[in-house]
Amino acid sequence: MEYLAIQMSVLLGGAIVVGGLVGWWVARFIYHQAATACRIELAGLRRNYEDSARENVNVRNTIRQLEGVLRKIGTPPSDTEYGQFLQVRKTLEKTRLQYQSLLDKCHQQQQVLGNLTAELQGNKQELAALQAALSQQQGVITTSSSVPLREDTFSAANRDDLTRIQGINPRVASKLQALGIVTYRQVAEFTSDDLYSIQRVLGAELSSVPEGWVQSAHSLFQQQSPPLQA
Structure with a gap:
């Protein structure tokens, strides 16, 4: 009986020792966990404090700048x-x-x-429209004249000085030459229709029908032609 009591005592003592060791280990583990959490929280608080301090410095600098601006605004300009x-x-x-x-x-x-x-x-x-009308008038003059009005059929030697015809100035003579009228004979053989066509083509250059051209050109053509021998 005593032996059983001794065994129970030993077992109870061992259990107490083991329980104490387990409790100590658990307590130490919890302590380390709590210490680690406290250190982490403390580091975060330190960072927050440093950030707050820097922000406080920036706010103070901003306040100083604003105070300077206010003083400058409050000072009347010179x-x-x-x-x-x-x-x-x-x-x-x-x-x-x-x-x-x-x-x-x-x-x-x-x-x-x-x-x-x-x-x-x-x-x-x-x-x-004027160019189209001019083309039509040139066609009328070319077809109505008894002498062909193509400018390339006359060489420079066969052309007459149209400015010698009464009523024809150099500008009108140039326009007549552009129409293929280059000799006295062509002007002398103009009909009334040809003269009206010429007036419509030249427009503002002629205020009236040039009826005197035919007689003047006829006289010049006769002076130009050699007399017939008997």
Whole structure:
């Protein structure tokens, strides 16, 4: 019986020792976990403190700058600064007026350009119509004249000075030559229809039908032709 009690005592003592060791190990583990968490939290608090300190410094610097600005704003400007301000204001107003004037001129130029463009289109159409009419009139003159009116059929030696015909100036003579009329004989053989056609083709160059051309050209042609021998 005593032996059993001794065994129970030994077992109970061993259990107490083992339990104490396990408890000590568990307590130490919990202590390390808590210490690690505390160190981590302490490091975070230190970082927060440092960030707050830097932010506090920045806020103080900003406050100082704002105080300087407020002091500068509260100080009345000197005469020199006020004069410079007025000068800048006048320059700005002058520049604004110049810009507005240039903008108005630009709008006017755009309107004028639009009108000129429309007028140019109208002139092009009118020119095309006049060219078509001129081609038709040239065809009428060429077919109605008894002498061929092709300019390339006459050499420079066979051409006559059309300005000697009464009523023909150099400008009209140049236009007649462009139509293939280069000799006195061609002008002398003009019919009334030919003269009216010439007037329509030349337009503003002739205010009336050149009826005197035929007689003058006929006289010059007779002077040019040699007399017949008996």
